[in-house]
Amino acid sequence: MNITLRPEIEAIGEEIIENRRHLHQHPELGLQEHNTAKFISEKLNELGLGISTGVGQTGVVALLKGGDGPCIGLRADMDGLPIQETGDVPYKSINDGVMHACGHDGHMAMLLGAAKVICGMRDQLKGTVKFIFQPAEEGRGGARFMIEDGVLGDPDVDEIYGIHLWNYQEFGTVGVQSGPVLAAADEFTITVKGKGGHGAVPHQTVDAVVVSGHLITALQTIVSRNTNPLESGVVTIGQIEGGYNFNIIADKVVLKGTARAYSEANRQMIKQRLRETCDGIGASFAAEIVLDYVDAYPPTVNSAVQSDKVSAAAGRVVGCGVQPPYMTMGGEDMAYYLQKVPGCFFFVGSAPMDREPMSVPHHCSHFDIEEQALLVGSSVWVQLVDDLLLN
Numbered sequence: 001m002n003i004t005l006r007p008e009i010e011a012i013g014e015e016i017i018e019n020r021r022h023l024h025q026h027p028e029l030g031l032q033e034h035n036t037a038k039f040i041s042e043k044l045n046e047l048g049l050g051i052s053t054g055v056g057q058t059g060v061v062a063l064l065k066g067g068d069g070p071c072i073g074l075r076a077d078m079d080g081l082p083i084q085e086t087g088d089v090p091y092k093s094i095n096d097g098v099m100h101a102c103g104h105d106g107h108m109a110m111l112l113g114a115a116k117v118i119c120g121m122r123d124q125l126k127g128t129v130k131f132i133f134q135p136a137e138e139g140r141g142g143a144r145f146m147i148e149d150g151v152l153g154d155p156d157v158d159e160i161y162g163i164h165l166w167n168y169q170e171f172g173t174v175g176v177q178s179g180p181v182l183a184a185a186d187e188f189t190i191t192v193k194g195k196g197g198h199g200a201v202p203h204q205t206v207d208a209v210v211v212s213g214h215l216i217t218a219l220q221t222i223v224s225r226n227t228n229p230l231e232s233g234v235v236t237i238g239q240i241e242g243g244y245n246f247n248i249i250a251d252k253v254v255l256k257g258t259a260r261a262y263s264e265a266n267r268q269m270i271k272q273r274l275r276e277t278c279d280g281i282g283a284s285f286a287a288e289i290v291l292d293y294v295d296a297y298p299p300t301v302n303s304a305v306q307s308d309k310v311s312a313a314a315g316r317v318v319g320c321g322v323q324p325p326y327m328t329m330g331g332e333d334m335a336y337y338l339q340k341v342p343g344c345f346f347f348v349g350s351a352p353m354d355r356e357p358m359s360v361p362h363h364c365s366h367f368d369i370e371e372q373a374l375l376v377g378s379s380v381w382v383q384l385v386d387d388l389l390l391n
């Protein structure tokens with residue numbers, strides 16, 4: 001491991017870690033990040049930055065104006081998760097049932113640290129930096145609210161970047177890749193409507209349980225038979241509910257699931273095949289099957305040029321630790337910005353060095369990070385702005 005932190009970041013390393021611990025101790029759920037927003041606003045105010053609050057409900061945006069060059073957006077998300085923290089750390093959450101179990105506390109701390117250092121470059125900046133603190137990444141799609149509130153305009157953001165701390169990667173690595181890095185994460189509910197009756201008189205019924213069994217089996221072929229084997233997709237039925245008792249034929253079964261894809265084309269294909277399979281199985285068994293499909297986050301797709309810029313900046317910090325990211329089919333609302341503005345969402349390896357690899361996955365109740373990774377992330381932020389706006 002060969003890490004070269006930016007010296008200005010190293011100098012405020014303790015402060016960055018302190019800020020992360022404060023935020024970790026005081027997590028708030030999506031769109032309720034009032035104290036979080038207040039904390040961030042105060043820190044940014046101290047830097048003399050012009051700030052807007054209440055953007056996308058609880059978001060905070062700060063603008064650092066330099067020359068007439070491009071406007072670069074740097075984004076951190078702010079929300080915690082509805083999880084009771086079980087880990088044994090001195091900075092354990094004091095908000096019952098709420099926890100920063102995804103690393104968003106670290107995302108904010110890294111961007112605050114970088115903002116402080118970048119403010120020191122103010123006089124030499126050839127362009128503008130927009131610091132974007134966004135609420136409600138975990139499911140509510142806070143990015144959309146911020147975009148509706150004009151976060152990408154006045155001045156127009158030319159390029160946008162985002163970091164996720166990533167416990168699936170070793171400390172000292174930065175995962176960067178052009179193209180899709182996270183998946184579309186849609187939700188669906190299927191209601192199978194049959195005709196109930198006595199368990200011993202099946203011929204007068206349409207058994208919603210049997211129909212559901214065929215449907216679940218048929219849905220497996222969307223990935224195994226309809227998806228190009230060189231692409232990725234997921235169709236998961238995560239919940240099934242129906243029936244009354246052992247001797248009653250069920251008139252209704254409700255199934256809930258999620259569909260994942262890395263491309264819009266694959267996403268549309270899955271959606272269409274879901275609909276066709278529901279209709280076809282329904283027709284075969286004389287049942288009515290209703291599909292309610294909800295488009296959630298689109299795929300997170302990085303631009304080639306901006307990914308190269310991140311690779312170069314990250315290379316200055318972690319050397320050959322720049323690598324393709326550990327891929328999952330999770331979703332991220334960073335995707336909404338990347339649909340409008342070219343940019344790159346990248347991953348800073350944060351697996352704690354003193355624990356078993358993969359022993360503290362994201363969204364688990366004892367989630368924790370390697371705090372030195374905060375200095376790596378902050379250094380990459382500063383290096384990126386240095387590369388883009390100073391030279």
Ligand SMILES: [Zn+2]
Pocket residue numbers: 101102138362363
């Ligand atoms: Zn998360």
Ligand SMILES: [Zn+2]
Pocket residue numbers: 102103104137164
């Ligand atoms: Zn996250």
